[in-house]
Amino acid sequence: MANDKSLIEILKSRGVSRRAFLKFCTTTASMMALPPSMVPAIASAMENARRPSVIWLSFQECTGCTESLTRSHTPTVEGLIFDAISLDYHHTLQAASGDAAEHAREEAMKENYGSYLLVVDGSIPLDNPGYSTIAGISNLDMLKETAKGAAAIISVGSCAAFGGLPHANPNPTGAASVADIIKDKPIINVPGCPPIPVVITGVFLHYLTLGTIPELDGLGRPKAFYGQNIHDRCYRRPFYERGQFAETFDDEGARAGWCLYKLGCKGPITYNACATMKWNQGTSFPIESGHGCLGCSEPRFWDMGGFYTALSEPTLDVTRAVGVAAAVGAGAGLAVGAVNQIKKKRAQSNHETVSVDDYKEDA
């Protein structure tokens, strides 16, 4: 449960020096995407910060967001759980199960009513409550019940923030986001599939240190992390300006690290911190590894017309595409598909270049 000790008192009791505390504040500022000049303010706020109780609910999700958080290195997840927050309920990370687990949630809610932080990952099925339940409680009921006493809600991942993959056309479970259901609480959306680990901890630490909701954009995302788009911060941007594009994943342009726009990169319409904060302890991000951005922190990213379709190409949604295919004639479609299959197989056997267009035409 949350205790009355401030973070600085906890650190002091563990023999952490003031110098180490300053280092912690410096890296925290960096993680919160705040300028280094904010370090004294963070240090001062942290001296009085109390550990908030956190209840984490997982609904229609793949556990990728929790995986992402546990890969966070700044601070370590152990440090975050035991020093900065009091994680009172989390399906995946807690040892308790069944009634004992649900009891822990109820107790945390009762003891910290009005002040606990609710974290949600996963979307909520609205069609049939039976699609996803926990201890026999539907996701919808559990969300409504737990949200009542929350000071604020953090929707972690694109599923909780926008419906995500479960919401993809034709949305078989009637998946909805937290913000579609809860209307009377402050909600911070931290989208991504999954979100960058340090962005998750950065949002936690912002709430912990400053006690406020960070400034949000029109989609409820913290501007500090989602204020700029990938394209503007991408190190391959100069190639875009020069009109130098990779046309296939194995051509000369791809090998030279040219812009991936024509291979479907969604960087120009995606707002996230991947290009600067990067992944895997700051090693790289998808574009640096040779693949375009999927746009995973944007609403309906799964239905944006195909991961390998360039943004400038007209896209057809599934229903319209079916209509067009019917008008043209199913026979013609099958013939094109067969030709593409032959082309692809021949290319594979001869180790020829297969362009992404071959796959697109085939789809």
Next chain:
Amino acid sequence: MTFPVEVTGEPWTGNVQPLLHEIYYALQRLLETGEITVIDLRALPLAPGEEEKIEQKLGQGEVRARIEALGPSEILETGIAGVWLVTHYNTEEEILGRYIEICRIPAILESQDQDIEYGLDEMEALLETR
């Protein structure tokens, strides 16, 4: 893993030169007004190899210090006096943050008042036991 691309000619983002200019003007301000500037290298879009390019251009100076506090920290004075490169690591020696500090001495190197107060208590206890 970073996709292996050949870095030829000038760096890609073009951010190296503006950053060096920023350091130049920050150094001027330090001398004239004592103003300290800290640049967070993680907040800038830099292509693979560009950070090394900046380090290379600034060179190595006379001071090299290591701190052990919640993991190691490395503090290097670059070849330009007053321009420091500070790298913080966690206990697993993974980089937490990298900063260019334009100052006379980075604050993290100074003994902190609170720690000095504890030091005084310890000294008193030490003297009493003798």
